Amino acid sequence: MPDPQQAVLFANLVSQQVNLALLFLGKVPAEDGAKPRVDLDLAGVCIDTLEMLAAKTRGNLSPPEQEMLQRNLTALRMLFVAAVDHAGAAPTPATPPAAETGAAAATAPSVETPAAKPAGESGDAPKRFVKKY
Numbered sequence: 001m002p003d004p005q006q007a008v009l010f011a012n013l014v015s016q017q018v019n020l021a022l023l024f025l026g027k028v029p030a031e032d033g034a035k036p037r038v039d040l041d042l043a044g045v046c047i048d049t050l051e052m053l054a055a056k057t058r059g060n061l062s063p064p065e066q067e068m069l070q071r072n073l074t075a076l077r078m079l080f081v082a083a084v085d086h087a088g089a090a091p092t093p094a095t096p097p098a099a100e101t102g103a104a105a106a107t108a109p110s111v112e113t114p115a116a117k118p119a120g121e122s123g124d125a126p127k128r129f130v131k132k133y
Helices: 004-024 040-056 063-087
Strands: none
Touching (some): 004 063, 040 063
8 A cells, every 4th residue: 555645745746846847937927026937948857857757656656646747747848838939949958967856737848858879879779759849
């Protein structure tokens, strides 16, 4: 039986990342009434962090946890695409820092531009698809 405290902590972690992404996408109003700050690079880092969390926890989440994480990722990706379209230019790829740091359903997208490796590197086949959000 899953630990209820861990389920709540997981939901809070996802919530935090979703809220940060929403903040950097300009979807959270500023406290002082100023125009919301938009930073697509930082929003992308938050989305990438959630994608990493989804990959590292694959097969270890309950169906509601998996659904919550995927629903938030999908929404964030769509908001990110809209923000990029609104900005009129593609963002520069975010360089992931050495270490990076939600339960409510929120909406916002992700940035992931994996570097394509030549076919001979590390024995991997060349990547066929590259995500562009």
